[in-house]
Amino acid sequence: MAEVSPAHGEPTRGERGDVERRGLAVLEGSYDEGSFTGVLRQPRSQADLEAARAAVASCPVHALRLSPPAARARSAGALGAPFRTWPRRIEDDVWALGHPSDKNFNATAYFIERPGGGVLVDLPRPSEAVFRFLEEHGGVRWIFLTHRDSVRHHAEFAARFPGCRRILGAADVNLRGDEHNEATGDVEVQLRDRPGPMTLEGAPLADAELAGAELAVFSQPGHTAGSICLLYRGRFLFTGDHLAYSRRLGHITAFRLQCWDDWERQTRSVRRLAALAEAGHLRFTWLLPGHGEWHRLEGDGGARATASELQRTVAWMERQAPGHVPRHRFVPWVQSRTSPRSLLARAVRAIGGEGPGSEVWVLPRAVRAHVPDHRPEKDAPALL
Incomplete structure (x- = not known):
């Protein structure tokens, strides 16, 4: 590509x-x-x-x-629809489904094919083609929702696969629903934050059990308060929007500009993963995020290599400014850049002044340097 x-x-x-x-x-x-x-x-x-x-x-x-x-x-x-040749097998029985849903911010959804029903990690756009693929590959036993931004369509998939159990971090459960998120109060498994690994049902796993666990869950708050990650067979780590791979930096990173909860909390979460790897308990070869490319890490996939990767991530995260980005400030900034002729964009520029960086004042000061066309002189209109 x-x-x-x-x-x-x-x-x-x-x-x-x-x-x-x-x-x-x-x-x-x-x-x-x-x-x-x-x-x-x-x-x-x-x-x-x-x-x-x-x-x-x-x-x-x-x-x-x-x-x-x-x-x-x-x-x-003549190529046809963009995802006509999807899903794509990543390795063994792990698939990237394609067919992203704009209601889930076009996040990548994955499927782990298993006897007796597989694990659907986040949700694609519902369609008969997607349903048929899942049915032909054993059906869905679990729907693993990494965080609140990827829950749209959960009821539709649950209805199509009766008896499947949905999993979501308890802090990300939305009882009423709103314009951005569906109500998720009926999700069967609502996982509380805990420092160690756990089963899909939330039962504690001893650190030493990770090496032999087929599936293990980690509570990783920070991007959102209820973000969770899934480890499969000590080889595949599904991270949602918590972690991704940066080709430019050459290591695993996180999204500072899209940190909705707390950056220091997110850094502590990754530090917990690094500590597990340093102790010889955690290892993975594939990093599979919701946004960003999936990536096979270099090295032998052992705990030492995993620890080295995560230590670099923690060191990078510690160099970034603390805090978070409120949605009510991020959304108008994005909209002003993606729809520059809209009334909102014109209003934002009227306050910030014309020219590059005129929208950045909407964002918190701590993250403005992450915007490519940030101009410090444009910060003046910001009172927040």
Whole structure:
């Protein structure tokens, strides 16, 4: 596919606390001023083009565009729907389902195929094609919801697979539902935060039992208060929006700009994972996030290699500013950038002034340096 990467680099804080950036050799003209992403390599084959179209369809804020040259327009049109060749097997009995739902912010959903019914990790867009695939591969016994942003359609999937049990962090349960989230008060398993690993039903697992556990759950609050991760056979870690892999940084990272609960709490959560790996109990080879590319880590997949990866993540997280980003400030910032001609965008720019970075004042000061076109002089209008 067209390789997409941060156009301006993610900021980190140096020893003196100042913000540092590293640029990337993205293709000229492949991103707009202030964009988070640019293109490293254009599609070179039909398979590349299919993957690029899937990436475009998956972007929750429509930040990617695919504009094939006129000579290739006919072949591009013949490709069909972006996810017509999905689901895709990642390895062994683990699948990426594709068919993302915009109601779940186009997060990637996964399926673990198991005798007696598999585990659906987060939810794709419901369709007969998806239901048929799941039925043909043993059905669904568990629906594992990593956090509150990925719960849309849970009732529809539960109705299609009677007897399946839904799992969600208790702190992310929404009793009434709202414009962003479905009500989840009827979820069968609501997991409380606890420092150690647990079973799908929430029973404690001893640290030493992790190596032999087929499935283990970790409470990992921070991105949201009820974020949870799932470990399968000591090889696959499903992280939702808690952790992802950064190709630019070359290690596992987290989303500071989309931290809804508390960054320091999220850092402590990852520190708990690192401690388990350092003690020889936790290992994984595949990192499977809701947003970002799935990634096979280098090394032998043992506890020592896992500990090294997570230690780098913790060190990076500790260099970022503490705090969180309130939704009521993040949403208008995103909308002002994705719909620049809207009334909201014009109002935001009227306060912040025209030009690059005029919307950044909406965000908390602690995260503004994470915006590629941040201009400190644009901070003046912000009273918050």
